[in-house]
Amino acid sequence: MAARPLDVAFKALAHPDRRRLLDLTREETSVGELVNATGLTQPAVSQHLRTLREARLITARSDGTRRLYRVDTELLDEVRRYLDGFWTDRLGRLKAVAETIDDGTTP
Amino acid sequence: MIGLAEAEIEIGAPIDRVFELWTSTEGLTSWMADHAEVDLRPGGAWRWVHEGGEACSGAYVEIAPPRRLVFTYGWETGRFGVPAGSTTVAVDFTEHDGGTRVRVRHDGLTPEAAERHRIGWSHFLGVLAAIAGGSGPHDEQEMH
Structure with a gap:
């Protein structure tokens, strides 16, 4: 392994x-x-x-x-980079969803 | 205190709507997870199951609609060996240019544990200790 x-x-x-x-x-x-x-x-x-x-x-x-x-500290930075990427990716999705819903329901 | 991770974004939607997307099962399943369980009260449990079946869980620490949400966080499947509830995520929502700014800060220890650690390197070492502690006490014995 x-x-x-x-x-x-x-x-x-x-x-x-x-x-x-x-x-x-x-x-x-x-x-x-x-x-x-x-x-x-x-x-x-x-x-x-x-x-x-x-x-x-x-x-x-x-x-x-x-x-x-x-x-x-290089490896420790790797952990941090992984988590930064995770949250940045999720917030991008949140933005897409929030703005889509908003467009659909706001006059 | 050093954040384990930080991210920020500006969203063209009202603050109440964005907060709701973080705190309801319907909202969370639209952008965060395939499946979500939410018991939205201090001490209440939450659980997200992501694509591929990996699950995260924790408990709510602070709920202040629509401005702030704090919860403990960890991976049930042992990613990084971070056990569920062993880290803390704080999300701050502010109104900005008619939309909402969202700021996520992911710290490596629960608030109680963090108080015992000094600012800076000691804190980060504490993060690692918490992470390592979740992967079994000694070398070959326990595998995830």
Whole structure:
């Protein structure tokens, strides 16, 4: 089954430690800082970061010997775009119906 | 507070008529859904079944004819894993140039839950938490 990006993302989000890691990576943050901030073990943090990266919720870059992680909002924007499109489409239909009915009943 | 989605349109029809299209089963089935159930009172349930059978439902929060309508909202079929009633839609109607301006704002949390979240990123993270919470607590166990 080919998982859709949004499904993968929401699955990744269905874990409180991973949501906490996202919250902590609003600014670029190293694994060591995340270990200190969360009290999780380094292997646990690394595993969660991998899941978040595979879900496109976080990005990583190298800075010398360190890896720095930061939240990636692109996918979140995708959710927003979907909903914007839904409501815009519905309001277009509403306009068409409202103006048609109005034309038919107003002298 | 950050809106999950926003949309606005100007309609050449009177405000009472446009409000009625949002709040009656006959009105809703003419533009929103194939089938609609409406219990128009605060706390009353609503349900829309779209083309293809996907259903959305929630409950009315605020009804102020013909200017404002607020209801909780979610997808029963699990789109985005957003459970029914887990998000909030506010619709504002204003008279404009002899017609009506309609503004929809779709926020990611119920009003009660939103109060617990700070403005900005924290709020949006709360949105995601609510969404994720609807798709089952842990990875492989529950599938929609």
